[in-house]
Amino acid sequence: xxxxxxxxxxxxxxxxxxxxxxxxxxxxxxxxxxxxxxxxxxxxxxxxxxxxxxxxxxxxxxxxxxxxxxxxxxxxxxxxxxxxxxxxxxxxxxxxxxxxxxxxxxxxxxxxxxxxxxxxxxxxxxxxxxxxxxxxxxxxxxxxxxxxxxxxxxxx
Numbered sequence: 001x002x003x004x005x006x007x008x009x010x011x012x013x014x015x016x017x018x019x020x021x022x023x024x025x026x027x028x029x030x031x032x033x034x035x036x037x038x039x040x041x042x043x044x045x046x047x048x049x050x051x052x053x054x055x056x057x058x059x060x061x062x063x064x065x066x067x068x069x070x071x072x073x074x075x076x077x078x079x080x081x082x083x084x085x086x087x088x089x090x091x092x093x094x095x096x097x098x099x100x101x102x103x104x105x106x107x108x109x110x111x112x113x114x115x116x117x118x119x120x121x122x123x124x125x126x127x128x129x130x131x132x133x134x135x136x137x138x139x140x141x142x143x144x145x146x147x148x149x150x151x152x153x154x155x156x
Contacts (some may be wrong), residue, residue: 019117020099021075023083027091030104039091039151046149048089068129089129094121 024040032040043049051069052060059065066073070085071093081099083092092098096119106112119125123142130140 018100019079019097021071021080021083021092021097022099022102023081023092024087024090025082026098026102030107031091035154037151037153039153042149042151043091048093048149049087051088052086053088068134094125095119 024043028040030036032038047054055062055065055069063073066085068074068089070088071090072080072083072085072087074093075083075097079097083090096117098118100116101107101113101118106116114120126140126142126145130145131137
């Protein structure tokens with residue numbers, strides 16, 4: 001029984017670590033084209049892309065600030081392939097680490113993408129950072145803010 005439990009916990013831990021963070025440059029390769037919705041360009045014009053600019057002085061190194069102002073600042077550094085703190089709140093904050101789902105052959109299929117770690121963000125995803133823990137919190141209306149950042153693929 002104990003061996004089975006330990007085996008389950010170890011395999012679960014390994015599964016959780018198989019997805020790594022690749023950074024916005026990998027996403028940009030395909031998601032900057034008008035035919036696919038130019039999501040990279042849309043993201044780059046949002047406050048998420050420039051959220052590190054709002055941190056000053058020691059805040060730029062404070063883990064309590066970085067966990068929400070930068071995808072890289074809020075994840076296990078051992079899981080980072082090429083993500084940087086300067087990217088701010090990048091694609092992988094909302095969609096999960098992309099090492100397994102970013103290849104085009106996988107991304108062409110929603111089912112394959114989801115099976116390879118892609119996340120469809122929901123209100124709980126956003127509330128991980130948009131909450132009362134922030135000293136600058138001014139309330140959060142999920143539907144209102146979702147409308148500001150939505151970036152669909154044309155025709156889907």
